[in-house]
Amino acid sequence: MIISVTGIGLLGGSLALSLREKYPNVRFVGVDTSVVNQKIALAKGIVDEIVSLEEALEIAELNVLATPVDAIQKLLPIMLDAIPEGRTIMDLGSTKELICKAADQHPKRGQFVAVHPMAGTENSGPGAAFKELLGNKNVIICDRDKSNSDSLALVETFLRDAGMKIHYMRPVEHDLHLAYVSHLSHISSFALGLTVLDKEQDEQTIFDMASTGFSSTVRLAKSSPQMWAPIFDQNKTNVSKALGDYIELLKKFKDAIDNKDLDTSLSFMTRANEIGRILAGIEKK
Amino acid sequence: MIISVTGIGLLGGSLALSLREKYPNVRFVGVDTSVVNQKIALAKGIVDEIVSLEEALEIAELNVLATPVDAIQKLLPIMLDAIPEGRTIMDLGSTKELICKAADQHPKRGQFVAVHPMAGTENSGPGAAFKELLGNKNVIICDRDKSNSDSLALVETFLRDAGMKIHYMRPVEHDLHLAYVSHLSHISSFALGLTVLDKEQDEQTIFDMASTGFSSTVRLAKSSPQMWAPIFDQNKTNVSKALGDYIELLKKFKDAIDNKDLDTSLSFMTRANEIGRILAGIEKK
Known part of the structure; x- marks a missing residue:
């Protein structure tokens, strides 16, 4: 065979x-x-x-x-x-x-x-x-x-x-879910890497100050552009919606910080903490 | 002693x-x-x-x-x-x-x-x-x-x-850098976790479809709200600026996807790939 x-x-x-x-x-x-x-x-x-x-x-x-x-x-x-x-x-x-x-x-x-x-x-x-x-x-x-x-x-x-x-x-269901649980995390990571690179002209500073938390969050930013550009393009509608949802949440969080609204910040993070239950399952896989 | x-x-x-x-x-x-x-x-x-x-x-x-x-x-x-x-x-x-x-x-x-x-x-x-x-x-x-x-x-x-x-x-220099290389990655992760949780009402779907890339990007969303709310508040000006920069980049990326502008997507990701050099250093630490 x-x-x-x-x-x-x-x-x-x-x-x-x-x-x-x-x-x-x-x-x-x-x-x-x-x-x-x-x-x-x-x-x-x-x-x-x-x-x-x-x-x-x-x-x-x-x-x-x-x-x-x-x-x-x-x-x-x-x-x-x-x-x-x-x-x-x-x-x-x-x-x-x-x-x-x-x-x-x-x-x-x-x-x-x-x-x-x-x-x-x-x-x-x-x-x-x-x-x-x-x-x-x-x-x-x-x-x-x-x-x-x-x-x-x-x-x-x-x-x-x-x-x-x-x-x-x-396929329709697959692409919708993937936009959220995979494609979005790649974009969030690419954008995080780029935001930090744009700001920190001196790479030694990132090197000295970044911890393993940063590496973990940004590691998908190493992914292949040639592979991912067509994925985002083929799943354009779902990815754009997911990215829009993400940007809206970030704006709300920014407003809470700007307004010193600690209650909203706390509730935002406490709800996000629920992802821990799911991560525990994924890590056991 | x-x-x-x-x-x-x-x-x-x-x-x-x-x-x-x-x-x-x-x-x-x-x-x-x-x-x-x-x-x-x-x-x-x-x-x-x-x-x-x-x-x-x-x-x-x-x-x-x-x-x-x-x-x-x-x-x-x-x-x-x-x-x-x-x-x-x-x-x-x-x-x-x-x-x-x-x-x-x-x-x-x-x-x-x-x-x-x-x-x-x-x-x-x-x-x-x-x-x-x-x-x-x-x-x-x-x-x-x-x-x-x-x-x-x-x-x-x-x-x-x-x-x-x-x-x-x-201290001023410390807080500015930390906003980018640490505080921002926590917010991006909290927001990613929450975006996915808000969308995916059925946790089993996330569990079945998420890969280790998702876990890595979202793991900081498990961090303690009681610890992080005061950090974001004390470093409000820098964190708000970093978050603003991040949101701007995400919007540009969203526009590139919406407009099927693959050249911009590709250049965005290719620039972000440079973070790989720094990660290699952090992981060796």
């Missing part, structure tokens, strides 16, 4: 590394436009060989599509056009509505499974991939009823073998 | 635990208005005995004042009034301007050393204290020229023995 990974980055690479351990007899081939990524993927043993997308589609049973979401949206119909019967494509994109739409009218829609693993780090590229990334994490499959039962069963088996817990959702 | 800790929380408790290891013959006494904190501090061996503030000032060579900053501001002049000659008070407050001002006109100003360790976690209280918290962290001493050389030397010795690297700064 052969599995192809198109876009050998953090997610695609980590999935391959995890599955290789479980399936020593599966051959992994990789497709990537970056020669550097190709070399790293081979050197780390993420894939056995680099091939063209055409070749991957010809030989692979399962094609993992793990590029940035704008490339997924473009490649998916082209790949469905070319894919032989009985083969499967799964994507790993962080948005689902436009990607699913790109496949919906295709006669081979059934050979596609729309997947999003709830896992990541602030690092990107195959150099950042590690086999433990997906273990014990949640994964969302969208529109499972639009996938053939064989393709769905194949994908579900591999996801479970990578240690993931499967949930099902509609 | 006796050291007193008034306000036996995360910072005061961690400092005591760290120093106890280096100075097994020093006796530690604690002052705290909370009976629960008193019991935990005794049970964890943070202090040997709970005493009144009056008694602490009578017997302790060094008095560590580690309450929330509003209480520091109120207690400091009262403690200076009562303290015998040759004894020292150091505070651990996250703001410095108003605290230093509260001591500046006092005839015993020289017996006070204004200290702020760049360390913390999202947890609070003596239960969260651990002896490694301060090791290898930076600490700021403000207005060192206003402290007696004996008091300064005593405090510096203990801070170094707790593993800290000492920097010197004026």
